[in-house]
Amino acid sequence: MIDVRELTKHFRVHRRPPGFGAALRSLVRRRYEQVVAVEEVSFRIERGERVGFLGPNGAGKTTTLKMLAGLLHPTAGHVEVDGFVPARRDAAFLQRITLVMGQKSQLVWDLPPSETFALNRAMFDVPRAQFRETLDELTALLDLGTLLDKPARQLSLGERMKCELVAALLHRPTTLFLDEPTIGLDVSMQLAIREFVRAYNQRHGATVLLTSHYMDDVVALCPRVIVIDCGRIIHDGDLRGLVKATLPDKRVSFTLPAPLPDGDLERLGTLLVREGLRATLSVGERELPGVVSHVLGTLHGTDLAIEDPPLEDVLRDMFGKRRRAAAAESAP
Amino acid sequence: MRRYVALLLAQFRVSAAAAMAYRANFVLEGLLSLVWIGLALLPLLVLFEQRESVNGWDASASLVVIGYFTSLRALLEGVVNPSLNDLIARIRTGELDYVLLKPVDAQIAVSASHYAPWKVVDLLGGIAIIVWALVRRGEMPTAGQLALGVMLFGAGAIAMYSLWIACAALSFRLVRLDNLMFLLSAVFDTARWPVHVFPGLWRVLFTFVVPIALITTFPAMGLLGTLTPLGALGTVGGSLVMLVLSRLAWRAAIRGYTSASS
Missing domain, CATH: 3.30.70 (Alpha-Beta Plaits)
Known part of the structure; x- marks a missing residue:
């Protein structure tokens, strides 16, 4: 169960205008700005739910996921995942969750994925018998075959992502945070990953919070969507409701x-x-x-x-209306 | 505890396997290590060709310091440096996220994440230099001196590790830290000389500010039987204080970690 109340994250970032003069000046005097990444976000996700987390680039999706996974400390607000406060990074909490980031890799580059799996087995202290069983199950579900013994650097993007998923799930987490897990993959590979996530969710009753730029992922996997824009939630409910309300x-x-x-x-x-x-x-x-x-x-x-109109169109329309409304409000 | 032993073993296995994936490199690095050890001895041999002793340190006693230095540098270049360079790269790319997602102490996980296994040649070389120096001296240490020498080797390793971890903690804020690491390596290089050969102000600097003396000089004196009990206590205490301070710096750094954006 995930309980998020008025979660807020501000970053302090250094700003300077372009040009060499500005670069020189910034050496002496730096200007910092507060950037609001997430502002008073609240939602609740029950155990076993599959929820899509949607929003344009920079909306605050990844920042929220990172706070839920305990990587970032919130500026304000309250987060609880399975009764744990993520920022404390309790070992028992980290045993229950996983975060998969489509743009980052945890596989050891020069070695076969099986070596990374062995390393993760040690870190999560997974008993050997359970490790073998989980690995066999995930290998079968993802149709990995001989990939486990090929150096990670020789794997295709899709093969690598499958292995990333195995590395992330070997300790059988019950809460999955998936940040763009299908990015850059071809359609058949996207489909395979999607089916895998669904099967894992159903077999283990795992909670899934997914962000993706591919709306097909969200439509196929998530009965409920949370839409975030400029750090604030603008929709939380079922997908049909979102489509109906917007287009x-x-x-x-x-x-x-x-x-x-x-x-x-x-x-x-x-x-x-x-x-x-x-x-x-x-x-x-x-x-x-x-x-x-x-x-x-x-x-x-x-x-x-x-x-129904495609989700892309629905979101484009939704964000477009919000931008126009914001522009009209700020106009004199 | 069991988990950490398993983790360190698994990391060593992975790192050694990665190193051995490039076989020619592995052999070449081992040979280069031998050349470096030879070169490290050269200035000392030249110096003591000219004079008997420098500020109370004769050739064989100075060789013991070099032996300690070579062994500790093997630890530094074999474990600490590869691991922390990897850490800096991971902070920059945001891949440190994956370390922080594991239910293990992140400092332990990153401190021994990468190894350069061929540095074991340096470690053995360092021990050989110490044995050679003691034979040259014609005076073997007592069991007590040997125990103290080994214990203070551990204290020296802790002091050295603490300096590097504090530096790594800084890298969370500065991100590009390569130059500071180079500077620290250059300063560490002075540890090949007994601290007493340096003139006044430098000696104070290397004893109390950047405590290079704790790393090699005092442990060598422990083995040679010339360290006072207070000096031994000071070495152990000083290294533990450095460890605590570096741990605090690390924890503050983790709290402020902002992760690289996706």
């Missing part, structure tokens, strides 16, 4: 039997895509039944599909 219109795609002028389609809704006979419209919920029956009955459309 309630549906996407209706269909194939026409014969060419039709764009104007005729635009009368039904906002025309988003037109590729030959295939068209995609954005249609309000209230107009949806009428449009569908018109497309099928009058236009004799086929292959009709009704979908």
